[in-house]
Amino acid sequence: MIRVDGLVKEFGGFRAVDDVSLEVPPGEIHGFLGPNGAGKTTTIRMIAGLLQPTRGRVEIAGHDLQREPEAAKRSLGFIPDRPFLYEKLTAAEYLRFHGGLFGFDGEPARERARELFELFELTRWKDELVESFSHGMKQRLVMCAAFLHRPRAVVVDEPMVGLDPRGARLIKDIFRIQSGKGVAILMSTHTLEVAQEMCDRISIILRGRIIARGTVDDLRRLADSEDAGLTPVFLKLTGGSAYQEIDL
Amino acid sequence: MTSAFPFLLLPTVWAARNRARRRERGDALRVGIFGGVGFAVSVAIFAIVFWLTWQLLDYEELGDYLVRLGLSWLFLTFLSFVAFSAVVTSLSTFFLSEDLRLLLAAPVPAARLFHSRFARTLGQSGWMVVAFLLPVLLAVGLARCAPLGYYATALATVVPFVMIPTAAGSVVTLVLVNVFPARRARDILMLMGLLFAVAIVVLLRFLRPERLLSVQSLPDVTAFFATLQSPVTPLLPSFWAGESLFAALRGGADPLHLGALWTTALAFVVLARAAYGRLYLAGWSKAQEARKARFTRLLFLEGAVRRLPLPLASRALLVKDAKVFLRDTTQWSQLLLLVALALVYVYNFRVLDLDRLPYMSGVIKNAYAFVNLAMAAFVTSAVAVRFVFPAVSAEGASFWIVRTSPVGLRSFLWSKFWTGYVPILVLSVGLTVVSTRLLGVSPFLQALNAVAIVFMTLALVGLAAGMGAEHPRFDAENVTQVAGSYGGVAFMVIAVLYILVTVFGLLVWPASTWLWHEHHGIPLSPRRQLLMGLCFAAAAALSVAVSWLSMRRGVRALERLG
16 A cells, blocks of 8 residues: 655765565554664655655555656645644635645535544534644644545554643544544654554665564564563664663 | 535634734733824825825826826835745745645645645735735725726725735745755855845935935936836836726726736746646755854854953853854844845935035034934844844753853843844944934034944843843744834834934923024023923933833843743
C-alpha cells in the first residue's frame, strides 16, 4: 500500500536520506523510529509529496507519486508534525475545504464530517474559529481532516505530541480500527512505548539509512537484548546512551 | 465547484467573512483610520490630476500630446513597479506561504494550484497600482468629458496591463528559486530593490530638475521632452495601455494596442504556467533548505556592549537585538535607503537659492527653519515607526523567554527605548544641525532647533516604544507588517499631531517674537520673556510627558498580557 524504493534526498552536499526502502502492506501499522536528525521527517515529507526526492520512487496504493501525483495523494491521509491550519476558519469550514481539496463534497462529505467530529469529540466546537483551539484540539482536527476522505494509506509524523492521555488513547484506538479496515499506517514517533504497543513492524533509521527492521522481537534479537522495553533496544541499535535521549 | 481554481481561494474569503462577523475591539476605529487615510489620498490624487488635465485643455495639441505622454509614462512606471512587486510577492505566494504544506500534500492538479497562486500574486502585487490608477483615470476622464467607452476601455486595459508584469515576475521568481533557496532569493531581491531605489533617488536629485523651472534653461525643456520619447517605449505594454486609453479618451478605439495587451497577457500567463510545470517542484524542494547564517561571529559587538554601563540583562537584550538586526537583510538594507534619503534631504538645502529674494530671504529662511524642524521630526517618527514601534512585536513567539526571565517588563521596554533612542538621536540631530547650518539661519534658531529635536526625538521614540508595546503583533511575519498595522498608523497620527502642536503651537511664536525684537533692536519686556519661557518649557514638558506616559502605558499593557 505504501512502497518506498531507494529513496535519496540531498540538500546541497548533505545526504539527509540515503537509499531508504520500505513497504507497508494494507492493515499494517509500521513504526518509523530514529534519533533526532536521522531523516524521518524528510522521508515522510517525500512520501507525502512535499519534497522532491533526489532519487528513488514512492508508490501509494499502486500509484507512482511522481507520475500520478493526484491519484497517489488522493489515497493518502497525511498528519504532519507541524500541521498548517487556517486560524480564521471554523473547524467545520476547515473540514469542508479539506474535503474539497480531495474532491469530496456535498451531503456525503457533511455526513462524514459529522461522524468524525463526533468520533474526535469536537462536535461542540465545530463552529468555533480554529485560533481558539488548544493544541490537542488542533491535533484532533488535523486527524479528522486526514481521515475525512477515507484514505487507503496514512502517514503520520509524531501523532501523540501534545495530546492528553484520553486523546492519546482515542488516537490509538482509531489507528487500530483503521488498520483493521485495511488502511496502511506509517507512523513516525519518539514515544517508544507507543511504537511498542501499536506497531506490527518497526523500521529504525540512523544518519539517513535504515539500520534495522522487523517486529519488536526481531529488533530485540538483532540488538541481542533481553529487556522487555524497546528503549534499551533502540539505544543499543542507534549507538546512543540514555543521556543523549534525555534532556538534563 | 471544488475542481475550479477559485475554490483554493475560499479560505481567504471565509477568513475575511469570519473576521468581519466577529468584530474585535478597535476594528471600527482601524477601518475608520485606514479608510479615511485611503480616501483622503484618493481625493488628493483625483484633485491634482483633474486640475492638471483641466489646465492642459487650454493648450490644445500640446495638451493632448502631454496627456498622451503622461499616460504612457504613468503606465511605464507602474509596469516596473508591478514587475518587481510580483517577483517579491510570488516568492511568498508560490514558495513561502504556510498553507502550501497543506495544498501540496493534497491531490490538487498543478495547473489549478498555479492559477490560484497566480490570482493571489496578481491581487497582492497589483492592488496598489489599481487603487492609484482609479482616481487618476477617473480624473482624466471627467476633466476631458470622456465618453462611457473610455471607462470600459480603462477596465479592459488595466487588467491585462497588470497581468503581464505579474506573469513575468512569477517566471523570474521560478527561475531564481531554482538557483538560490527562496529565503536567500528574497534577501537578494530586497537588497537589489533597495539599491535600485537609492540609485534612482540620488540620481534624480543630483540631476537638479529644479533647473528646468528657470527661463534660461528653456532649451533644456525641449530636450527633456525629446528624451522622454525613447524608441523602446512603443514595444512595451505601458505604451499600448497609454495609446488604448488615449484613443478612448477622444471617443475612438485602438483595437491594435488593446489586442496586443490581451494577447501578450494571455501568452505570458501560458508561459508562466509552462515554467511552473517545469520548475516548480524542484524550486519548492529547494525552498525547504535552511539558509546560511551571516554575521555569525560578532565578537567585536559583544566586546563593545560589555563596556557600556548597563545592567547585565539590558546588555544581553542589546546584543541580541543588534545581532538579529544585522542578520535580517530586510532590516539593515532599509538603512541604506534611509541614509540616501537623508543625503538628498541635506543636499536640498545646499542647492536652495533663497538669496534670489533679497528682501524676503531672512523671513523665508527663518520660516523654513521651522518647516525643517517639523520635517526632521516627521522623518524621525517615520524611522521610529519602522524600527522602534515593532521592537516588542519582533520578540514574536520568543517573548516567553523575556517573560519567564528575572527581567522586569519595565527594564525590558526601557532597554528597547534606549536601543532606538541613541541611533535615532544621532540621525535627527545630525539632520537638523546640518540643514539649519546650510540654510544659514540665525545662531539662536540653530540652537533652538538642535535642542528641540533632542526633546522631540525623546517624545517620538518613547511614543513608538510605548505604543508598540500596547499594540503588539507577535504573530506578524515581518516587521513591515507591524509598522503598517493599526497601532502603527495610530502612532503616526498621534506623532504628526504632537509635531504640529510642538512646532507650530509652542515654538513658532516665542522664536519669531525673539527674532523680531532682535532684528529691530527692541528689548523684550519681562512679561514677554516670561511667556516665551513658558512656551519653551511647555514644549519640553509636553515632550517628556508624551515619552514617559507612553512608556508607562506600554509597560502596563505588557503586564496585562498575563
